[in-house]
Amino acid sequence: MRVNEDAHKMVCYQSLLIVEDDPRQSCILFAYFQSMRVEDVVIVGSINEARKALASKGNSVDLIICSADHKKLTEHLDKTDYQGSFILLNENPDSIKNMPNWTDVKFDFEGTLKKPLTKRILDEKFSLEKVLQTVSKNNFESNITAADLNNAILNDEIVTLYQPRLDLKTGQIIGAKAHIRWHSPEKGFVSPIDFLPVAEKTGLIFDLTFSTIANIAKDIKNGGQYWLGLKIAISLPLAMLKNPHLADALKEHMNLVGIACSSISLEIDGDITNKIGSSLDLCLQKLADAGFELILKNVCSRTVDFKIIEALPFTELNIDRSVVNNILTDVRSQESIRTIIALARKIGLRVAAEGIETQEIFDLVKEMGANYAQGYFISKPLPAAYITHTLGSVAA
Template sequence: MPGTPRAVAKFLSVLSSWLPSLRTRFVLLVAGLFVALSVVMIVVASYLDLHDEEQRAVSDARAIGITVSRLAVPHLTNHHYLILEQELESIAAGGLVAVAQVMDPARAVTIDSDPETSYFDDIETHPLIQLVMETGEEQTRQTPDLIEIAIPVHDMAKGDLLGVSLVSVERKQTDGMLFAIWSRNMVIAGVLLLFCIPVTFHFADNFLRPIKALTQTAHKVSEGSFDAPFPVERTDEIGVLARAYRDMVGRIRDNMAKIHELAFIDPVTGLANREHFRQHFTNSILNENGQPNRLSVLFIDLDRFKRVNDSYGHDHGDALLKEVAKRLETLMVSKGLSSDRSGQAVGPMNQAANPELSSLVARLGGDEFAIIVPARNPVTNIYALTEDLVQCVEQPLEINGLTMTVGASIGVSTYPDDGEDYTAILKNADIAMYAAKRTGGNRASFYNEIERNSWSRDRIRLEAELKNALLRDEIAIVFQPKVNCETTQVVGAEVLARWNHPERGMIAPGGFIDVAEESGLINRLGDRVLELACQQGRIWLDEGMRMPLAVNVSIRQLEKPGFDRRVLDILEHTGFPADQLQLEVTETVAMADPDRVAAVTKPLLDAGITFAIDDFGTGYSSLAILQRLPFNTFKIDRSFVWGIGEDQHSDSIVQTILAMAESLNYEVVAEGVETEEQRDFLRNNGCSTAQGFLFARPMPAAHFDAWLERHASWQPGGAAFQKPYFAA
């Protein structure tokens, strides 16, 4: 029937949901197969038994017919019909035979078993008797009620045909025979089924026992017990499965260990990483009664580490970090504050060991380390610990045969005094560390102490206000035109951020960039400035004016993963062409980690974005590094431009930069041009582009448009702007 397989599958699915036990399914399967086989057996056996019964009835009737035919031989020979009639009547009287007849064809006499008739009566010849007379062969006919057999009667001596005997035997009713047969077979099947079920349960238990053991082991593994035993000693398929499962769990255990190491262990020093540090702090802030534990976080930044990296390379820098990490751990052990690499089983300062309050040394990244210390008495013990840490780090280090020295600026904040959560505590420790650096470094500073001075209060308030400014969209941008020194054409503009403070008015970047850098808000700020710049650039393109834009990028933006993807997403969202965007990176940032800068900027270069080195001349660039970096523009720092014509040293530096740019095929932009003399000097020495107050101050987009209109015919030094340049 159409749809039958689907209906059966659905039925089996429902049945499986009702019978979740494999043992129950196995028993029911065997029982179901047994029942099905029993039904088939009963049907087949009943058919065969019925057939045998019918054959037996025919055989019995034939035996009676043969007996009658032999009995009739002497009587037909001697014509003793009366005696034969009496014998036939006695045979029929037994109830087994319904009719018995003998026909003598010689005299056309029929003798039967019916007492009501006589051989003198004219009895119609039975068709079977007539057929035997014609063929001389035995004939049998079965009707629903009778079995009729006609047998020729022969003279024993001569073999002549003396006559024909006919026997009619009543057939047993089929319904009665079937009932009897079925009853017998069902009783047999029932007895076998009763024997089969307990045997099946027994074999099911034995068969499924190893599977059950394997399942229990799997549950233990799922709960995290990777050392649970497997029944691997078996040689059957279950043993093969157990060994395969054991090997798989072993690989999972090894992979979990590797994943844990990658997720929570710093690959350079082997210390806990930032995420491990965060989780350890979070798990330690409350005791078993839900009360806060006092914890101090020591934020350590190495002084002068950048010089080691720049001078000797990252291999020496990594070796130095390993040595510093070893010193920090050794000191913590000597203070009774030892912590293993998993952050377990340590004791608080001057206290008995307490697993809930454990110290932990971690590397957060770069040259930044951090330590969690239980702070039962921070005024005395934490002060002493920070002094020991400073002295520990500042001792000379032997790195690959070289003697090096670094210092440690340490910021300390304490939970819950200085913050309510991990983010606040770490941020405040970072603030305290920067305060230590501002006072010369190689010392410790406590957040609760720097918070008392007005500078700290202002900085904290400014950080909070900057967060709100980003939420309330108070960040604006201004544009300062970049002008061709030879033709005075506007060849682009630099985008600068402004904070439209509701109380202080418009704040220049110098008033909030440092706060954004230290607090981590620089990423959101940088993304917002880039988005606003690209939106305005797209508006100018739609108005028929191509205006290449330059946007500053900080080191923290470059360090944050996914920077290139965010830039490309902003370009796609705003529709601003990538080849019209230039990103400016300061020389200090570019030289700090040139390999990383090159890796981060490659996808952006491939998209068509150009890069410029900002504040060029203030750092320590080398030609070898410059050739590896993806920049094509120098921006001469304003401090050198301001000295043109007044300081021979500045003139020489600018000329050197311009000559080097020409040899490297770099474009040059001079910042801070304020006088005609500066402009002429730059033009005469090959500087292609300048920007500064001589041309225009930074201004909003609307003022920038008006400035272009008003100064389209301005001719400083006899040159003129070319209005057609702005056509798309």
């Protein structure tokens, strides 16, 4: 057995087993290796689950990262034909480097990682800087890198704006969609079109989402009575839904920032209905059980199967803005919206129309029976203080 603290100068893992009972740490690890396109990442929370996972794979895993009761697992591994690598997660790695059992095991002990994990700690261990540099969709001239975005999150350069959602029956503001914007001291305004692909590609989407929720919590608290009962919607990429510990991590974070899960609606792209499987089904159900409202967005009648939707814990459908925008000139768009509203009502779901830009479109979707409306005709995305002022004026 060799002990090598400077191992892994290149990441070449095809399969990983993560044994960690802290949902937040699990999410960080999952996102990090997902950004490296390691598709076979299994996360478990106990040694018994780890043994079962290893048995199902014939003890064939490239790397095990473990924090929970590592001694029992190493003893188990030593009795098998495990030939992969092992990394220990610990609050204080220096205190366990010289533990006697590491010199006796047959597999490769590749050192430690100190918790709480950060991107920098993982980068130092796995030397991913070269891989993560200059990731940008379609080679945008903005040349956004993972380091740029990570620093922006840490320095609170990502701001949250809110686009009001209107109840078409009462005319009242019942919530808002959270939009994030990056105001960089060096680059100026950076469009989400540029930085969101970087976030999803590198795994920083988890950090970005947690940071956005923290900003929302602060704005809800500052808004006082005027924000009571408002539902704030945020987008949740499919990449995050692949993490089996997502619901636990989000629930824990909501407790940390001090707001109820029911304050947040999670918008998930309608394309998910083409990717539904047991793991995604379970993740969606866990999110719903935690108290989050689930919204299926970008829906048009040709792209979703309502039989699948009915079996999932969604409460609302958002009609794709491209369909809404064409409603005045395209008969097929009108038919599509009427079909969506009728089928949604049949299975007990509310319907929102996004991208409303004119009075004519507003009136027509209201006449068709949509429940909610959102778009520049109602309001552009606004800072939290403007939302509070608007709600206060209405209350007065």
